[in-house]
Amino acid sequence: MKLPSLRDVATESRLLLIGIPVFLWTMIPIYHMFLFAISPKEDAFSGKLWPDHPTLHNFEIVFKQQHYFLRDFYVQFWNSLVIAAAVGVLTLVIATAAAFSISRLRVPGGRIVMNLALFTYFIPAAFLAVPMYRTMGNYGLLNNHWSLILAMVTIASPYAIWVLKQASDKLPVELDEAAVMDGATTLQIFRLVYLPLMMPSLVAIGTYAVLLAWNEYLYAFLLLSNDREITLPVALGNFLAADDSPWELLMTTGFIYALPPAAIYYAFRRYMVGGLTAGAVKS
Amino acid sequence: MAITLSGDQSIPAPPLSSRLTPPQIWGIVLLAPYLLVFLAFVVYPVGYGLWLARAPSNYVALYNDPIFARAAVNTLIFLLIGINIKMLIALFLSGFFAQQRTWIKWLSVIFILPWAVPSIPTILSVRFMFNPEWGMVNHFIFSLTGDDGPNWLNDPTVALTMAIGVHIWKSLPFWTLILMTGRLAIAQDLFEAAEVDGASWWQKFRYITWPSLQTLYITCTLLSMIWTLGDFNSVYLLTGGGPADLTHVLSTLGIRYLRLDQLSLAMASIVCAVPFVLPLMYFMMKRLSR
Numbered sequence: 083m084k085l086p087s088l089r090d091v092a093t094e095s096r097l098l099l100i101g102i103p104v105f106l107w108t109m110i111p112i113y114h115m116f117l118f119a120i121s122p123k124e125d126a127f128s129g130k131l132w133p134d135h136p137t138l139h140n141f142e143i144v145f146k147q148q149h150y151f152l153r154d155f156y157v158q159f160w161n162s163l164v165i166a167a168a169v170g171v172l173t174l175v176i177a178t179a180a181a182f183s184i185s186r187l188r189v190p191g192g193r194i195v196m197n198l199a200l201f202t203y204f205i206p207a208a209f210l211a212v213p214m215y216r217t218m219g220n221y222g223l224l225n226n227h228w229s230l231i232l233a234m235v236t237i238a239s240p241y242a243i244w245v246l247k248q249a250s251d252k253l254p255v256e257l258d259e260a261a262v263m264d265g266a267t268t269l270q271i272f273r274l275v276y277l278p279l280m281m282p283s284l285v286a287i288g289t290y291a292v293l294l295a296w297n298e299y300l301y302a303f304l305l306l307s308n309d310r311e312i313t314l315p316v317a318l319g320n321f322l323a324a325d326d327s328p329w330e331l332l333m334t335t336g337f338i339y340a341l342p343p344a345a346i347y348y349a350f351r352r353y354m355v356g357g358l359t360a361g362a363v364k365s
Numbered sequence: 366m367a368i369t370l371s372g373d374q375s376i377p378a379p380p381l382s383s384r385l386t387p388p389q390i391w392g393i394v395l396l397a398p399y400l401l402v403f404l405a406f407v408v409y410p411v412g413y414g415l416w417l418a419r420a421p422s423n424y425v426a427l428y429n430d431p432i433f434a435r436a437a438v439n440t441l442i443f444l445l446i447g448i449n450i451k452m453l454i455a456l457f458l459s460g461f462f463a464q465q466r467t468w469i470k471w472l473s474v475i476f477i478l479p480w481a482v483p484s485i486p487t488i489l490s491v492r493f494m495f496n497p498e499w500g501m502v503n504h505f506i507f508s509l510t511g512d513d514g515p516n517w518l519n520d521p522t523v524a525l526t527m528a529i530g531v532h533i534w535k536s537l538p539f540w541t542l543i544l545m546t547g548r549l550a551i552a553q554d555l556f557e558a559a560e561v562d563g564a565s566w567w568q569k570f571r572y573i574t575w576p577s578l579q580t581l582y583i584t585c586t587l588l589s590m591i592w593t594l595g596d597f598n599s600v601y602l603l604t605g606g607g608p609a610d611l612t613h614v615l616s617t618l619g620i621r622y623l624r625l626d627q628l629s630l631a632m633a634s635i636v637c638a639v640p641f642v643l644p645l646m647y648f649m650m651k652r653l654s655r
Binding site (some may be wrong): 097100101104105107108109110111112114115118127128129171175177179180182183184187188189190192193195196198199200201202204205206207208209210211212213214215217218220221232233235236239243244268269293296297299300304307315318319321322329333335336337339340343344347348357 | 387388389391392393395396398399400402403405406407410411413414417458461464466468469472474475476477478481482483484485486487489490492493494499501502503504505508534538564580590591592593594595596597598601602605615616617619620623628631632635640642645646647649650653654
């Protein structure tokens with residue numbers, strides 16, 4: 083076995099000198115959350131790095147809804163789930179149709195619509211939230227799940243259309259021409275040629291929209307207020323209303339809430355990295 | 366509605382019905398859902414908001430509100446200092462993560478976590494870590510020095526710095542990943558040739574990496590600035606705008622006015638930012654639509 087040279091050791095330790103702080107910086111807030119989730123109340127507030135008696139009791143309290151703040155846990159979890167799924171489906175339908183229309187059918191004015199959509203993409207979310215709140219009030223949708231679903235679809239579709247259009251532009255025109263020669267109608271091309279070829283991008287965009295909706299706090303907290311209508315993040319924010327909040331339960335619920343998006347992200351990482359980050363900023 | 370909107374007005378044309386082929390009609394039908402969403406949830410709210418903010422008295426009220434001036438300054442600090450620090454770290458770390466090592470691959474999988482998980486629980490976790498009485502950080506300081514630690518979030522400068530820190534924690538992985546993709550696209554033989562010529566680490570960066578990355582880097586910085594204007598969570602969940610409303614940024618201030626039922630003030634505070642944001646938005650739109 084060859085001994086590593088002095089230079090290799092120096093390079094490796096320099097890399098470690100960066101790697102270790104990066105690891106700590108990333109993990110400390112997440113570990114802190116996990117620590118609270120497995121600590122009984124006394125341990126959680128004592129500043130220990132590992133509890134004397136680690137326990138799953140907090141999870142039991144959450145799952146049995148045994149606390150004032152948690153009495154609608156399942157309803158709120160369900161709300162988050164339904165809204166995220168609806169946003170994912172609606173965004174996919176709207177954006178795929180629009181991208182197909184702009185990129186493959188070259189609809190007149192398609193370029194203008196693309197630019198308008200991109201412009202919307204760059205409106206800071208918190209700025210649009212103010213008039214959006216009033217708009218939903220005017221439409222009579224406040225406190226209705228549709229208000230959050232439609233708001234999130236509005237925010238998710240511009241980027242979705244853009245990514246899907248970029249991907250569509252890469253498909254060869256000859257495919258459509260050949261299908262037309264064979265007598266395929268526009269809808270048949272859409273269903274039998276376009277959709278199968280776009281699958282990887284569709285998975286990436288669906289995941290993007292679902293995560294965006296699941297993680298959204300500001301719009302959810304503005305548009306929904308009734309305890310049985312709100313989503314999980316709003317319920318978490320409501321913990322802060324009391325001075326003696328049960329922080330260990332807040333962190334436990336937060337941990338449960340953070341698990342699905344993390345799992346989805348890692349499951350679809352292949353698509354996300356290829357489909358999203360590469361397209362996110364064109365160099 | 367959809368037909369008039371998507372019709373190309375600049376070219377004189379025969380009547381629509383004779384000009385449109387079946388694929389074009391399908392094109393309009395398929396584009397219609399998005400146009401409806403756009404009209405109902407972008408055009409109408411924005412137009413209505415601008416109409417609400419039309420009265421000059423709103424701007425006088427804003428001018429006289431010290432919280433607004435403070436929020437504007439905080440926003441500038443957040444964008445000009447915070448974002449540039451973040452992007453410099455991302456540029457540096459993208460070089461680190463581009464190294465071909467198994468343990469660095471694994472670290473990059475962990476490193477993405479802050480971006481993959483929702484911000485609410487993690488920001489609240491940080492908030493509690495810095496709680497003056499029970500927080501982990503002050504426990505630690507007490508066990509080391511025997512003194513009580515500072516009341517972190519009660520000092521506006523410290524609180525704003527920490528909000529910037531939380532923002533960086535959350536979005537650094539995303540930008541690092543993008544810049545790393547940019548770095549990996551640079552032809553490797555350039556570096557090998559430079560190595561043979563005995564180029565230093567700095568020379569390789571200055572003459573190979575930076576020229577290929579600079580457009581991407583500047584685009585990312587501008588994009589991050591635009592989006593950070595809309596970052597409500599980092600400030601609201603950590604400091605709630607406090608102490609004494611001294612750590613608000615424009616996004617939390619708008620929502621604060623909204624909660625106080627001063628909708629026209631909320632809109633006016635946003636309109637004040639438009640002259641600065643609009644050129645950036647236009648520039649980015651042009652870049653991405655090419």
